[in-house]
Amino acid sequence: MKRDNHLDYHLNQIIVTNGAKQGVFNSVLATVNEGDEVIIPSPYWVSYPDMVSMANGKSVFIQTKEKDGFKLKPQILEKAITPKTKVLILCNPSNPTGSTYTKKELESLAEVIKNKNLFIISDEIYEKLVYGDFKFTSFASINSEMKQRTILVNGVSKTYAMTGWRIGYVAAPENIVDALNKIQSHSTSNASSISQAAAIEALAGPQYVISEMLQEFKLRQEFFHNEITSIKGITCYKPEGAFFLFPNVSSYFGKTLGNHKISDSFDFAMLILQKAHIAAVPGSAFGAEGFIRFSYATSMENLKEAAIRLKRILVKIS
Amino acid sequence: MSLSLIAKSIKASPTLKLNEKFAILKEKGDPVIHLGGGEPKSRMPMDAILATVAHVNTGEVRYAPADGIPALKQAIIRYTEEFYERKVKPENVIASGGAKQAIMVALQAILNPQEEVLFPAPYWVSYPDMAKLIGAIPVAVLPEDGTFYPRLKDITDRVGSYTKAVIINSPNNPTGAMYSEEFIADVVEFCEKKDLWLIMDDIYHRLIFDGKKPINCYKYAKKFDENSKIILINGVSKQYAMTGFRIGWAVGNKKVIEAMSNIQGHQTSGPSVLLQKAAVAALNGIQSGVESLRTTLENNRNVMIDLLNSFEGVKVTKPDGTFYCLADFSAYEKDSNKLSEFLIDKVQVLTVPGKEFGLDGHLRLSYCGTIKDIQDGIERMKWALDPNSANELYIGDRKLVRDWS
CATH class of the missing domain: 3.40.640.10 (Type I PLP-dependent aspartate aminotransferase-like (Major domain))
Known part of the structure; x- marks a missing residue:
């Protein structure tokens, strides 16, 4: 301290x-x-x-x-x-x-x-x-x-x-x-x-591991933020810290994909879990309906794959 | 800005405070003897050491489920089957940060503010x-006959409409008394009849002497599985000399365990995975260490009780288990806090005042240390208290002079 x-x-x-x-x-x-x-x-x-x-x-x-x-x-x-x-x-x-x-x-x-x-x-x-x-x-x-x-x-x-x-x-x-x-x-x-x-x-002990970790996190944040904000209907504040992104996905509410009706962030999280096998936490868990929390404390490989799957699934929603 | 009423109502754990005091004196180089300790000095099981090292070497010490890793739950299930002849499921088990946390979250899960929890003193x-931490009311029951062995009537006399739970700790810290099988049977039956929670704090159940066998409370239970209101507490701290690992557990019905897990999830996220792995290895590994610890403690107890019996003015009940006894020093001093202070100041022997355990005039003496500690400690106490003592006492090359009467 x-x-x-x-x-x-x-x-x-x-x-x-x-x-x-x-x-x-x-x-x-x-x-x-x-x-x-x-x-x-x-x-x-x-x-x-x-x-x-x-x-x-x-x-x-x-x-x-x-x-x-x-x-x-x-x-x-x-x-x-x-x-x-x-x-x-x-x-x-x-x-x-x-x-x-x-x-x-x-x-x-x-x-x-x-x-x-x-x-x-x-x-x-x-x-x-x-x-x-x-x-x-x-x-x-x-x-x-x-x-x-x-x-x-x-x-x-x-x-x-x-x-x-x-x-x-x-x-x-x-x-x-x-x-x-x-x-x-x-x-x-x-x-x-x-x-x-x-x-x-x-x-x-030596603290250099932190800066190495930070560089890596920054790359992942840049990448995943770019990817998700390129999706129509998603906006996302680019934060200064932590390892989360908290995009607004409320534009999907009221829409459907097959039998899935999306009426809130929980439905959205369930949909991407079931259809794209991506685990994210609905904003309602944090008292913020309309949003969803993605953690980028995972490998770049996983993030790349997640971005592809996310785009593939979200484009089908009408 | 003031602290909460709860923060104001509780006091620090006196035994932990004494440990701090001991560490400070020791660091100063004072020849202090710790007869207040609460942990065995034996080596922890090699299996546990190896498991800890192996897991550290993976470099992956990550979050684990708040209620315990599956392997530890399985080990606890097996332990429960072995000692309690009861096959429970993973959802009946929670691993906690020491038996202390297991009891804490159990009380948080079952008590409302103003409700009473009753336990023998x-x-x-x-x-x-x-109990105070959750705004509940602790009710301590001192056996009416003046012994350390409560009878059912002591309990039933104090149970009222606010009573929600009973805690039984046998063998007992601080007295070392192991309650009779008949008493346990009575309490189990009574609690079932009155629909009370019964917390069995069995942390010392294998550390018992004179050929006694651990008592299985479930033997007297008629309500099983999800109807059972017994919460069984145990841990690795005492029997495997693994106090610093902070691993305990509770076994109970699914609903209460689920509530305890939720509370624990918000309180600490559960114990470290690394320490849980060590506990698994201790529970599943070679058990000879437990028996050798038990024999050592029994021998230590004999030495201490013999010394205390020849200590004029001191009365002591021979403990059946644990590594404590609670001896009556009221002939010398009725205020146990004062007496404990006196002993540490004058002869550097650390004891725990009986007042902290609900019985003034007594001191809790531990025999978990070495025989030499026991012998020297009691000798110094005798010198300090007995008015017929010699005027001088040597501790190493330090000379103490008796300038009090």
Whole structure:
């Protein structure tokens, strides 16, 4: 955090978790009371609303727009904040859209939050997966007040392709980390010492593997984005980060292919799964009907084949 | 901005906190003896080590199903058949991040806020806080006859309309008491009659002494398969000395396991595939390590109990299993937190205050370490507490002087 984001944390402001998921889950549990509101920009990562329900909190979704690059606008955030708002969950870069906030955009969100009584859970698990000249900014680094309010969640799963090791971490003010520690000590104990040893080497070791991975991802993103936007009826925001594309496929709704009627993103996903053997996740799972999530964390070969199949099938829809 | 009520209501696991304290003192070079530990010192099975290394060497340590990899489920199915004579299906099994997570997600799956979960005291430190984590009410039941062996009446007296579940941990942490077969039969029957969930925390079931045999709770169950409300908990931590691998499991009806899997899926995504592979190898591999650990622990227990029996003022119940005993030190000090602090400060022996397990005036002493630790540890405690002790004690070349009375 110091090396990459100029953030200073003490050991008692950091907890290692069983995946970033446990970091977010326990952060919600540590802050949200029954009936408290948690603002979640939509499209959102599938687990957030369930985590909030498990804390008996209330998810308040803010629908972001494709034309805004699926980013939360400060004036819309301001309207959504009520006296019951306890937490804002920001997934930056975002799963499922890949959208990533610039420093300026985060500053304008911080301006709104400044005088409000809320925590920010900043899920930065895709931090390293940003492309080109885009510079990632951690929400905790905006200013010292925001650092006091931010529960920063990260992990080794995405950056180092170490999903199966289940190591995440949280950096936050001491009292929050203390609470997270208590909760974790009763729910799972520590993350495995073996996995922690592996994570140390990944974080401290040579980092060139990341830039190699990024170049490869960038190529795949360019390729697949070009391919799908060349299909009539599909529009797609080209995101700054993560490894997802989140195209708008709503122009196909109401149309049919043989016996298949496409009335929503679920139908669309089922159709391409059955007819073209392409697995994608319907936008409705992320609270964004009309869209579909493609992951390009797969080989270029697979992407090429997928593009061919997709075109072949979609042209038949009328 | 304040923390949630739940975060405020729970306290950190005292045993894990003690481990931290031990590590700090040890690093300072202090000659501290850990009689508060909760893990065997034996080697883990070679099969498990090899399986871990083999999987690491594939370079592919990826996401796995949230409820456990099929191979581990199969190993658990076989284990359940061997020890519980019950053939279950994969959908009746979930692998978790330690038996702790298995219990946690089980409670999350079955309890609503304000509902009660009942368990005998002394109890494992995490049960009350786990209940509080979900807004439920923990009800600890201390046996009325003053022993560590509850009777059915102790339970039935406290069951009310809010009671939803009972947790039985036998052999018990912290007392080492293994409840009688008759008691287990009674509880199983009672819970079925009252339609209560019964969580059987069997994590120590093979670590038992004096020729005792593990008890199979299903033997007394009349409800089977999808009607069964028994949730059986176990894991590899204790019996295979694999605490750091964090692999436990639960067996239960399909519906509850499905709910637990969903919760676990959002909570942690399930345990690491690498660690699951190690658990498969431990469960399916050579079992001689379990028996040798059991024999070592039985021998250690004998040494510790003999020493405590000759410790004037201390009363102790001989444990039937685990690697703990809960000894009564109230003749010296009624406040177990104070006593534990005193022992670590004066003679560098780490013990766990009985208060954390719901019984003040007692200390939990572990005999999972070496015989030397047990002997030196008890000797130092005796020196510190017995007013007739010599004025000086040597630890290595350090001289301690008794400047208290």
